[in-house]
Amino acid sequence: MEPPQPPARPLASQEELKRFYLGKHIDSVPKPAVVLDIAIIKRHCASMLEAAKSLDVGFRAHVKTHKTPQLARLQVGEESTECNFVISTVLEGETILPLLKDLQAIGRKVNVLYGIPLVPSQVTRLAALARQLGEKSISVMIDHPDQLNHLTAFYNVAGVAACVFLKVDSGYHRAGLPPAKLNKNGLLERVAEEERVGRAVLLGMYSHNSLSYSGSTPEELMAYLAEEIVSCKEALKQNMHLLPKDRELVVSVGATPQVVSVNNLLQGTLSREAQALKTLLHDSDPGISAPVKVELHAGVYPVLDMQQLGTNAHRTGEAEKEIAISVAAEVCSVYNNDERSRPEALVAAGSLALGREPCQSYPGWGLVRGYREGSSRLIVERISQEHAIVAWEKGEAKIPLQVGQTVGIYPNHACITGALYGWYLVVDSSQAEGSKIVDVWPRPTGW
CATH class of the missing domain: 2.40.37.20 (D-serine dehydratase-like domain)
Incomplete structure (x- = not known):
């Protein structure tokens, strides 16, 4: 039996909107109105996907800026077998659910991360999404052992384990734990226990450093991204004795300014900062006894702003x-x-x-x-x-x-x-x- 869903503000009817707006000039419609230029959006989305492919790194698209299935589809393109997303509200996941099912129907793997540390009021709705999408479809962010108490309720509704990212604080101080404090109050032992009983699957480390919004040069932005990667790898290294070694662990990093800056890594002659970052994307650390995959995440890049x-x-x-x-x-x-x-x-x-x-x-x-x-x-x-x-x-x-x-x-x-x-x-x-x-x-x- 599906859990009851809370009332939500209904979306406007797309058919009705199209009947009124299609074919009209922007000058002739009621205002103020918000306008998107699909030509620019397609270019930015294609550029991001091409950079991730060329650099052989993963990519996770944040949908919080636009919250639409139409733009989310452009963010993951047509080629990759993995379609990874971040949401800031569960409503975003519910809104793009038909897209997620469409992607799964053609054999693409879907994983959606709820992008703030898990709170109890959202557990049932997240679990309802996982129930419809299946195993390894929904991830949660954890930076405190008490948040793991909610995984039982998640499993009882979803019937599958929640995937888990551990949030690393790489200097922004909004959420997360510094590498040396990742095992706060036995957090890692608790995650291992949740895995043992089938209620969790640890995917890896996640960092988001919005300090990069204050950057003003590509070199500064690449340095911020490198700092995030180093912090997440340090978290792995310092806590490897408590982490699984039998599978690939993901290091998910970025914000739009840093991630856009990786286009500099595709140039023929690289600056010192660019070369250091490119090396970080794939170098191995002898202190990390598990394979590591770097994943970039970004959200506002398709539309940008001032x-x-x-x-x-x-x-x-x-x-x-x-x-x-x-x-x-x-x-x-x-x-x-x-x-x-x-x-x-x-x-x-x-x-x-x-x-x-x-x-x-x-x-x-x-x-x-x-x-x-x-x-x-x-x-x-x-x-x-x-x-x-x-x-x-x-x-x-x-x-x-x-x-x-x-x-x-x-x-x-x-x-x-x-x-x-x-x-x-x-x-x-x-x-x-x-x-x-x-x-x-x-x-x-x-x-």
């Missing part, structure tokens, strides 16, 4: 070429005639349309697409709940906007911005009519 662009990990560094997410907003008013100390414009999109996330690389709350005056860009300078003020980043030139005009705004944090909407309007900049809506993707909100 925060990610500020790390300078990307090929061109140009928002128009790299950022696939924007908010379509209307200009309410323009103040070009000395009404204020300098020219400004008012747009009908505030913190509830854009998010309110700062970005260390520039002083704005969003970047208006397509406007540049010398070295200055048109940015969202001030933000309120439903409105925002647009001004030049530098200088006092007149604002080249008109009342009623639609503008596209690149947000600082794509994950936050997407969460404010019930669906994405999809355009394709590779087509002649690049602002025409070619698809609509409903997305869940909440938990």
Whole structure:
């Protein structure tokens, strides 16, 4: 008998959305609206998969940014036999469940990691997913022995063991244990006991270091990734006497800036940082008496945002070429005639349309697409709940906007911005009519 599921906010009907939106120009739809450019998304997804393949490492796609099966399918591509995902909410796993079943139906192996240390309210729902997907389909993150108490309830519902990643703190201090403290209060003995009775399967070590968001060069980003790998391997090395030696253990590391930076490893001549990182991906440590496989994980890379662009990990560094997410907003008013100390414009999109996330690389709350005056860009300078003020980043030139005009705004944090909407309007900049809506993707909100 399937366990009862809690009520959830219903997804908007894709059929109804398509009837209203398909074929329309972005200028003609209700706003604010969140827009995705499928051409950029496909390019970023293909680049990530090609890098992982060329470097012979695993890849695990985080779906928290978009929460849609359509984009999740692009993240795992068509070739790999393994389709590994990370979710931040169980609702994301429930939303992409039909995709996961489709992937399994064509012989691809699926594993979904619940990406925060296990909490009791989510156990039954995670177990219900495992019941439908089968053995080794659902992984949980563990950094405290008390979390293992929930594996009995998981097994009772799922009928299969939960896979386990041990969370290693490599310096970010959000979650996890430092390598020397991995066996906190007998954690590793507890994991071994859960394995012995059939309620757990240890997959390996997991680290996520968002300190890389403060990086500004590929060398810095590669150094952060190397630090994560070293920390996870050190955790293995210091605790190998308590870990299984009869199977491959995974070292899962990354965040979008570091993982995007691995493209530097595919160049002919490598910098010192790049060579050190490339060696780390496959070198063996005599202190680790089990095979080790490095797996990269990342989430926001298909769409990017102003925060990610500020790390300078990307090929061109140009928002128009790299950022696939924007908010379509209307200009309410323009103040070009000395009404204020300098020219400004008012747009009908505030913190509830854009998010309110700062970005260390520039002083704005969003970047208006397509406007540049010398070295200055048109940015969202001030933000309120439903409105925002647009001004030049530098200088006092007149604002080249008109009342009623639609503008596209690149947000600082794509994950936050997407969460404010019930669906994405999809355009394709590779087509002649690049602002025409070619698809609509409903997305869940909440938990």
